[in-house]
Amino acid sequence: MNEQDFLADYDPRAYPAVAVTVDVVALTIRDASLHLLLIRRAEQPYAGHWALPGGFVRPDEDLTDAARRELAEETGLGGERLRRVHLEQLASYGAPDRDPRMRVVSVAHLAFAPDLPDPAAGTDAAEAAWVPVAGLTARPLAFDHGRIVDDALERARSKLEYTPLATRFLATEFTIGDLRAVYETVWGHPVHAGNFHRKVLSVPGFVEGTGTSTERGGARGGPRARLYRAGDARLLHPALLRPAREETAR
Amino acid sequence: MNEQDFLADYDPRAYPAVAVTVDVVALTIRDASLHLLLIRRAEQPYAGHWALPGGFVRPDEDLTDAARRELAEETGLGGERLRRVHLEQLASYGAPDRDPRMRVVSVAHLAFAPDLPDPAAGTDAAEAAWVPVAGLTARPLAFDHGRIVDDALERARSKLEYTPLATRFLATEFTIGDLRAVYETVWGHPVHAGNFHRKVLSVPGFVEGTGTSTERGGARGGPRARLYRAGDARLLHPALLRPAREETAR
DNA sequence: AGAATAGTGTCTCTAAGACACTATACT
DNA sequence: AGTATAGTGTCTTAGAGACACTATTCT
Numbered sequence: 001m002n003e004q005d006f007l008a009d010y011d012p013r014a015y016p017a018v019a020v021t022v023d024v025v026a027l028t029i030r031d032a033s034l035h036l037l038l039i040r041r042a043e044q045p046y047a048g049h050w051a052l053p054g055g056f057v058r059p060d061e062d063l064t065d066a067a068r069r070e071l072a073e074e075t076g077l078g079g080e081r082l083r084r085v086h087l088e089q090l091a092s093y094g095a096p097d098r099d100p101r102m103r104v105v106s107v108a109h110l111a112f113a114p115d116l117p118d119p120a121a122g123t124d125a126a127e128a129a130w131v132p133v134a135g136l137t138a139r140p141l142a143f144d145h146g147r148i149v150d151d152a153l154e155r156a157r158s159k160l161e162y163t164p165l166a167t168r169f170l171a172t173e174f175t176i177g178d179l180r181a182v183y184e185t186v187w188g189h190p191v192h193a194g195n196f197h198r199k200v201l202s203v204p205g206f207v208e209g210t211g212t213s214t215e216r217g218g219a220r221g222g223p224r225a226r227l228y229r230a231g232d233a234r235l236l237h238p239a240l241l242r243p244a245r246e247e248t249a250r
Numbered sequence: 251m252n253e254q255d256f257l258a259d260y261d262p263r264a265y266p267a268v269a270v271t272v273d274v275v276a277l278t279i280r281d282a283s284l285h286l287l288l289i290r291r292a293e294q295p296y297a298g299h300w301a302l303p304g305g306f307v308r309p310d311e312d313l314t315d316a317a318r319r320e321l322a323e324e325t326g327l328g329g330e331r332l333r334r335v336h337l338e339q340l341a342s343y344g345a346p347d348r349d350p351r352m353r354v355v356s357v358a359h360l361a362f363a364p365d366l367p368d369p370a371a372g373t374d375a376a377e378a379a380w381v382p383v384a385g386l387t388a389r390p391l392a393f394d395h396g397r398i399v400d401d402a403l404e405r406a407r408s409k410l411e412y413t414p415l416a417t418r419f420l421a422t423e424f425t426i427g428d429l430r431a432v433y434e435t436v437w438g439h440p441v442h443a444g445n446f447h448r449k450v451l452s453v454p455g456f457v458e459g460t461g462t463s464t465e466r467g468g469a470r471g472g473p474r475a476r477l478y479r480a481g482d483a484r485l486l487h488p489a490l491l492r493p494a495r496e497e498t499a500r
Numbered sequence: 501a502g503a504a505t506a507g508t509g510t511c512t513c514t515a516a517g518a519c520a521c522t523a524t525a526c527t
Numbered sequence: 528a529g530t531a532t533a534g535t536g537t538c539t540t541a542g543a544g545a546c547a548c549t550a551t552t553c554t
Binding site for chain 1: 268269270278307309310311312313341342343344345346353357419459487488494
Binding site for chain 4: 175176179193194197198217218219221222223224225226247
């Protein structure tokens with residue numbers, strides 16, 4: 001039976017219900033390590049476990065709008081600051097048994113946020129916090145959220161290669177060193193400072209100079225660094241490729 | 251309200267119904283041009299328009315399983331031949347008004363198929379056919395399927411760059427010339443034969459020789475070509491990058 | 501014979517990465 | 528003073544692309 005035949009004589013109330021939710025993997029960098037926004041579940045199943053923020057898609061809402069709303073609710077963010085957060089669709093997860101209560105298809109999203117204040121405690125019934133990604137292996141997330149986070153991290157690492165979205169983790173003005181710290185944190189390995197510096201400046205539209213410099217040098221010494229803004233490029237040519245990993249190639 | 255609170259006291263029957271469907275953008279190469287599998291709608295809305303094959307996700311079916319089932323139903327394919335078709339999730343489309351009848355969230359998939367016979371007429375109520383992609387601009391597709399196809403084509407062009415999936419458009423044994431024809435057809439521009447040849451053989455795991463050659467030379471002359479099989483690489487290192495397009499970069 | 505293709509050789513230019521070095525500003 | 532960082536210079540090597548050329552097999 002085809003979609004159109006099916007829809008033509010389809011009675012929504014008679015069909016097994018499917019719920020559509022959005023979940024958000026919101027990443028940020030705090031204290032030089034990668035964090036993501038999680039909420040702690042109060043109810044069964046998975047009571048006490050951490051889970052991704054998310055919720056039902058409302059009747060008149062597009063998918064990404066729903067994700068942005070959920071993000072706003074959990075972070076207390078709004079207006080200009082919310083608009084600066086990068087948000088994109090990641091993938092959909094719909095294994096029949098992924099939620100023990102009913103059939104739930106979740107459209108997962110990926111967000112890159114600058115360093116934000118802690119979620120205001122008490123705005124919501126659930127506890128929400130920025131949690132270090134590194135500590136996640138110890139405590140498994142609710143549902144299939146661990147798998148979703150894995151996919152999100154791989155997407156994030158890949159996005160830094162060929163888009164200028166690393167700047168979305170930073171304030172509007174940043175130094176090349178700040179930008180390099182984003183790459184090192186997300187990729188999880190050091191990046192050569194000198195080569196990175198030259199490379200970033202050579203890619204058209206990645207960053208543009210402000211003409212100003214930092215007020216002070218680095219905390220442990222060094223000259224004042226020039227400040228840059230995000231440029232107008234949407235893709236990086238040439239890309240900043242991670243070193244090839246043989247395991248993933250085969 | 252959070253997902254877990256919401257779900258805890260959620261009555262599926264009381265909530266506005268959302269339907270979840272899968273749609274498939276199945277690509278193949280016929281007569282040296284890119285084709286996709288479409289069905290012609292018999293019913294309103296969009297009666298007479300071409301649309302993507304697709305349908306409802308069944309209660310105990312994962313999303314990609316549903317897409318593979320839809321593809322099998324429309325192509326009449328099964329077993330080993332169906333398993334050789336590459337199928338991956340593309341993205342989900344859920345604008346509130348994308349279907350005039352009700353709220354439908356569609357999880358679109360992308361398929362790469364070798365040249366297949368025409369869909370058997372009459373196996374299904376709807377007419378199904380492989381349609382040249384080039385002619386689509388003239389006749390708009392139903393719903394937002396035009397947008398989905400655009401996204402699918404861009405994903406396909408990009409996938410050829412960094413994965414060996416071009417081989418999925420071909421039979422198990424193919425020549426380097428066959429492979430180059432896939433790239434030229436999907437990318438829509440000529441690729442330098444000599445450089446392509448050397449490049450493909452230099453990427454580890456892209457193709458492996460069979461030790462045999464074609465029975466005859468090319469239709470318009472030329473020596474017999476060596477035959478290759480797909481190798482074991484899942485990613486191409488280094489990638490076969492398309493020439494940079496300035497428009498998309500900015 | 502003439503033409504088209506398979507496959508290889510060679511050269512140039514870009515880009516990545518390793519390393520070195522200077523200048524600056526911190527503790 | 529000692530040390531860390533910003534930023535630049537230089538060298539080597541890999542890879543992309545342009546071009547040329549031979550061998551083979553078609554009409």
